[in-house]
Structures are given as structure tokens and as C-alpha cells.
Amino acid sequence: DAMVIQNPRYQVTQFGKPVTLSCSQTLNHNVMYWYQQKSSQAPKLLFHYYDKDFNNEADTPDNFQSRRPNTSFCFLDIRSPGLGDAAMYLCATSRGTGDNQPQHFGDGTRLSIL
Amino acid sequence: GQNIDQPTEMTATEGAIVQINCTYQTSGFNGLFWYQQHAGEAPTFLSYNVLDGLEEKGRFSSFLSRSKGYSYLLLKELQMKDSASYLCAVLDSNYQLIWGAGTKLIIKP
Numbered sequence: 001d002a003m004v005i006q007n008p009r010y011q012v013t014q015f016g017k018p019v020t021l022s023c024s025q026t027l028n029h030n031v032m033y034w035y036q037q038k039s040s041q042a043p044k045l046l047f048h049y050y051d052k053d054f055n056n057e058a059d060t061p062d063n064f065q066s067r068r069p070n071t072s073f074c075f076l077d078i079r080s081p082g083l084g085d086a087a088m089y090l091c092a093t094s095r096g097t098g099d100n101q102p103q104h105f106g107d108g109t110r111l112s113i114l
Numbered sequence: 115g116q117n118i119d120q121p122t123e124m125t126a127t128e129g130a131i132v133q134i135n136c137t138y139q140t141s142g143f144n145g146l147f148w149y150q151q152h153a154g155e156a157p158t159f160l161s162y163n164v165l166d167g168l169e170e171k172g173r174f175s176s177f178l179s180r181s182k183g184y185s186y187l188l189l190k191e192l193q194m195k196d197s198a199s200y201l202c203a204v205l206d207s208n209y210q211l212i213w214g215a216g217t218k219l220i221i222k223p
Contacts, residue, residue: 021211040122040215040216040218041209041215042201042213042214042215042216043201043213045210045211073167085210086156090156090157092156097209098209099144099145099164099205100145100162100164102147102159103211104159105156105157105158106156107152107156108155108156108157110129110154
């Protein structure tokens with residue numbers, strides 16, 4: 001039944017060791033988003049794809065990269081995680097980016113940095 | 115700059131009614147969303163308003179006044195499972211979603 005699936009739910013990595021988070025969707029939505037959310041804060045948009053068009057937010061650190069090899073999958077790569085990158089990473093999808101296009105979220109991956 | 119304001123935390127009693135307010139200042143407006151987020155889980159969509167007035171969906175209703183830059187989420191007949199954070203998010207003129215930090219709602223028996 002899950003329509004936006006994130007793996008793994010919990011990820012532990014070492015300081016500076018690259019890590020990849022994955023997201024897949026069965027909704028056939030055009031848009032996929034990656035958010036970072038820290039405790040009691042608003043989700044912070046890192047990037048989004050409209051189909052294959054990649055949109056990077058101006059304040060997303062260069063340490064964060066993303067790939068969308070096809071409609072269903074999207075990956076978040078963190079090249080050299082620092083302690084400040086410990087957070088919940090949320091993947092979301094939407095049919096489009098216009099009005100009344102709610103975003104559907106996966107369960108998130110909670111990233112811990114040792 | 116763009117800004118969404120919500121109270122940080124509210125407490126209510128099981129069976130009661132609670133109103134969670136949201137005020138916004140954004141560059142343009144293309145609609146306002148409310149999401150529910152249980153601790154450690156992802157946000158789930160509750161409602162969308164783009165025209166002024168009240169939208170009712172079961173125990174939950176959402177109100178919008180565009181001239182005042184104001185919305186509220188009304189929860190009736192509160193249940194313990196309604197304990198969660200409620201996030202307000204506004205779609206600006208560029209169709210970017212601007213998020214509030216959320217209101218943590220605590221329900222007491």
C-alpha cells in the first residue's frame with residue numbers, strides 16, 4: 001500500500017563517510033522532492049525534480065547531491081556528512097507544482113552521524 | 115522575506131475543540147495547506163484552501179482569510195491520537211511551498 005517508500009528508515013554513518021538515501025514512488029507523480037527536517041523545525045527543501053529537470057535550492061550545501069534515474073526513483077547523496085547533517089530526510093512527490101497539488105511524503109530516513 | 119507564524123505548542127483536553135492559528139507573509143499566494151505530523155513520522159496531508167472561507171472534512175475544518183493573511187485549523191471531538199504537530203504551508207507566487215515550523219498539540223485525558 002505504501003506509495004512513497006524510503007529506505008532505510010534509520011541510517012547511521014561515520015563523520016565524512018558518504019551515504020546514499022533512496023526513495024521510490026508508485027504514484028507515477030511528475031515531481032519528487034527531498035527535504036531535511038530537524039527536530040521542531042519546518043521541513044527545509046533541498047531539491048526537487050520536475051520529471052528530469054533538476055532544481056537546486058540556493059542554500060543547499062554542495063555536500064548534497066541528488067539523482068533521479070527514472071520516474072519512480074530518486075536518491076540523495078551526502079558526500080561528506082558532518083555532525084550538522086544529522087536530521088530526518090523526507091522524500092515527497094506531487095503530480096505537479098501548481099495549486100491544489102498536495103505533496104505525499106514517505107516515512108523518512110533518520111540519519112545519525114557518529 | 116517570507117514568513118509563516120504558528121504557536122509552538124498547544125494543550126487541549128480529549129473530547130474538546132481546539133483552533134490552531136497560522137499567519138503568513140509571502141510573495142504571492144496560491145493556496146495554503148495543513149499537514150499533520152506524528153512524532154518521528156512523515157507529514158500527512160489534511161487540507162487545502164485557496165479561496166476565503168471554511169472547508170470542513172469530518173472532525174477537521176480549515177479556514178482562510180487571504181486579506182488578513184490568516185488561516186486556522188479547527189479540530190473537534192479531540193481524540194488522543196490527534197496528539198501531533200500541525201504544519202501550515204503556503205504556496206507562493208513561484209509555486210514554492212513555504213513551511214511553518216509546526217504547532218505541537220498535546221491532548222490530555
